Amino acid sequence: MTESTKISKKVIERLSEYRTALDEQSAGEQRNIFSHELARLCGVTAAQVRRDLMSIGFSGSSAKGYDINELKQTVSDFLGFGEERRVVLVGIGHLGRALLDFFVNRHPKLVVCAGFDVNEMRINRVIHGVRCYAVSEMERVVAENRAQVGIITVPESAAQETAERLVEAGVTGVLNFAPVQLRVPGHVFVENLNISTVLEKVAYFAGLNADRERVTK
Amino acid sequence: MTESTKISKKVIERLSEYRTALDEQSAGEQRNIFSHELARLCGVTAAQVRRDLMSIGFSGSSAKGYDINELKQTVSDFLGFGEERRVVLVGIGHLGRALLDFFVNRHPKLVVCAGFDVNEMRINRVIHGVRCYAVSEMERVVAENRAQVGIITVPESAAQETAERLVEAGVTGVLNFAPVQLRVPGHVFVENLNISTVLEKVAYFAGLNADRERVTK
DNA sequence: TAGATTGTTAATCGATTAACAATC
DNA sequence: TAGATTGTTAATCGATTAACAATC
Numbered sequence: 001m002t003e004s005t006k007i008s009k010k011v012i013e014r015l016s017e018y019r020t021a022l023d024e025q026s027a028g029e030q031r032n033i034f035s036h037e038l039a040r041l042c043g044v045t046a047a048q049v050r051r052d053l054m055s056i057g058f059s060g061s062s063a064k065g066y067d068i069n070e071l072k073q074t075v076s077d078f079l080g081f082g083e084e085r086r087v088v089l090v091g092i093g094h095l096g097r098a099l100l101d102f103f104v105n106r107h108p109k110l111v112v113c114a115g116f117d118v119n120e121m122r123i124n125r126v127i128h129g130v131r132c133y134a135v136s137e138m139e140r141v142v143a144e145n146r147a148q149v150g151i152i153t154v155p156e157s158a159a160q161e162t163a164e165r166l167v168e169a170g171v172t173g174v175l176n177f178a179p180v181q182l183r184v185p186g187h188v189f190v191e192n193l194n195i196s197t198v199l200e201k202v203a204y205f206a207g208l209n210a211d212r213e214r215v216t217k
Numbered sequence: 218m219t220e221s222t223k224i225s226k227k228v229i230e231r232l233s234e235y236r237t238a239l240d241e242q243s244a245g246e247q248r249n250i251f252s253h254e255l256a257r258l259c260g261v262t263a264a265q266v267r268r269d270l271m272s273i274g275f276s277g278s279s280a281k282g283y284d285i286n287e288l289k290q291t292v293s294d295f296l297g298f299g300e301e302r303r304v305v306l307v308g309i310g311h312l313g314r315a316l317l318d319f320f321v322n323r324h325p326k327l328v329v330c331a332g333f334d335v336n337e338m339r340i341n342r343v344i345h346g347v348r349c350y351a352v353s354e355m356e357r358v359v360a361e362n363r364a365q366v367g368i369i370t371v372p373e374s375a376a377q378e379t380a381e382r383l384v385e386a387g388v389t390g391v392l393n394f395a396p397v398q399l400r401v402p403g404h405v406f407v408e409n410l411n412i413s414t415v416l417e418k419v420a421y422f423a424g425l426n427a428d429r430e431r432v433t434k
Numbered sequence: 435t436a437g438a439t440t441g442t443t444a445a446t447c448g449a450t451t452a453a454c455a456a457t458c
Numbered sequence: 459t460a461g462a463t464t465g466t467t468a469a470t471c472g473a474t475t476a477a478c479a480a481t482c
Contacts, residue, residue: 008472009422010473012417012418012422013414016411016417017396020414024373034439034440040398043409047476051442054441060439060441061439061481062438062439063439063440063481063482064439065440079417080420080421085423085424087420094314094319095318097315098311098312098316101310102312102413107416110416110417149416171423172426173422173424174419179234187430188426189419189423189425191415191418192260193412194233195319196319196320196324197237198230198408199304199366199368200233200296200327201229201230201233203297203302203304203366203390204229204297205226205389206366206406207302207365207389207390208406209390209405210365212404225448251462251463251464252463263463264450264451264452264453265450268465268466271464276464276465277465278463279456279458279463279465280457280463282464283464
């Protein structure tokens with residue numbers, strides 16, 4: 001394994017957004033794109049685009065910018081889209097179901113291959129095209145599918161135990177929607193996404209802005 | 218209006234998480250909490266907690282740490298929880314409905330007061346306790362409710378127009394789930410939350426970690 | 435060529451961490 | 459007092475921005 005240069009979370013996020021933006025562009029006739037065009041589509045600076053692409057070793061031409069198709073391919077490869085990534089989701093409540101719907105057949109390489117729940121009403125069914133199992137089968141199903149990614153949408157009280165079982169079964173990346181700090185081994189990547197926190201943040205700045213508007217009027 | 222010290226997005230996020238963590242603590246007997254305890258609950262460092270609390274002017278005691286109830290009150294006040302914030306949601310698909318369910322009666326001060334959609338099947342109904350309207354009524358309903366915050370869960374193609382109408386009606390903060398860079402006036406705060414991007418990031422690092430595991434074995 | 439863009443370095447900025455005197 | 463924690467400053471770290479020679 002080559003000692004890959006350490007790439008930060010932020011760069012990965014931006015690369016992912018570049019790819020999404022390019023996907024939409026490539027429907028058209030356009031074959032090349034300049035850093036400032038891609039930058040505008042993604043809400044970043046042109047210099048940042050150039051630096052990010054440089055960091056994954058992709059070059060453009062000073063006359064024509066970047067080749068859209070080559071760039072899309074390079075970014076996809078870098079992000080590991082060469083092969084399918086298998087994802088499981090635990091907790092098939094409203095949010096879980098919405099996420100199943102969100103990802104099924106929407107993403108080229110992230111395949112949600114199984115859902116889990118404790119509620120008998122939700123197990124042994126196919127929801128949004130995804131087969132759902134009892135939590136007790138997690139170890140077996142995750143291992144059989146070689147799933148590397150787990151999404152946790154269970155209630156807070158069950159999140160830690162869920163994470164432990166996922167990790168035990170071989171998952172090395174977790175997207176956690178429960179408002180708990182998960183304790184996991186060092187080789188497991190955890191991203192916390194607390195929707196309440198995000199909305200509180202928006203509400204805070206909305207309030208600030210509304211006040212400012214009122215004052216300047 | 219006093220010229221408040223500029224507080225960064227990250228600090229606001231952490232304050233929101235401190236408050237959530239304290240909410241859960243305060244059920245117990247404990248009356249005080251040390252910076253390192255709160256830090257562990259939220260996955261940050263103790264020094265960071267101390268600095269954040271200092272930045273909103275909250276003091277503890279070197280003997281007993283921070284008073285939980287006072288701290289919760291101070292953080293809540295700072296985040297603007299003194300009065301209800303009214304939120305509207307546009308796009309009542311699976312994700313939109315999950316978010317309605319997520320927020321209704323779950324948050325003390327963020328009140329989702331209306332939903333909007335273009336689909337007739339979804340309008341003039343109450344979904345998860347929230348009244349849903351046709352998009353054509355957006356301006357009127359948002360203004361009547363004095364909603365400051367808008368959540369956008371419409372398809373990508375409709376996101377920009379939705380944002381414009383929300384802003385026109387008086388919204389100053391937007392939480393955008395559509396994978397588009399919204400163009401809005403300077404006084405409007407926009408937070409983009411692209412769930413695909415987040416999952417791609419998790420998948421990337423999950424892959425890295427899985428490789429590393431395989432190599433070190 | 436002239437003009438615009440890329441690749442890349444240096445300068446800036448902001449946030450985190452280390453450290454420690456003051457405090458209880 | 460002795461020991462632990464707070465408040466706060468200085469040092470470090472990392473990421474962004476500015477700038478510009480090289481390129482087309």
